[in-house]
Amino acid sequence: MEYLFTNCPVVSQHSREQGPRRACYFTYDVTGAENVNTTVEAILADWTSIARLYQLVLQFAAQLKASRGVWGSLG
Numbered sequence: 001m002e003y004l005f006t007n008c009p010v011v012s013q014h015s016r017e018q019g020p021r022r023a024c025y026f027t028y029d030v031t032g033a034e035n036v037n038t039t040v041e042a043i044l045a046d047w048t049s050i051a052r053l054y055q056l057v058l059q060f061a062a063q064l065k066a067s068r069g070v071w072g073s074l075g
Contacts, residue, residue, distance in 0.1 A: 001026045001027075001043065006020055007020075009058050010064070026046055
């Protein structure tokens, strides 16, 4: 499964990550109908983890921006 994200709250230094969107790829077992419930649960668990991580990155980006403002005003 491919997740596409836009408007990243932090800037990457890597040249391949300079575009307007980022792709993340996850692999799930979808080989049989008996695995559907397990696969859906895995997708939902991963999405919950992504959301939690994104909240942390947003907080980090805000603190980083604030600290740069403080240090920039001292110079």
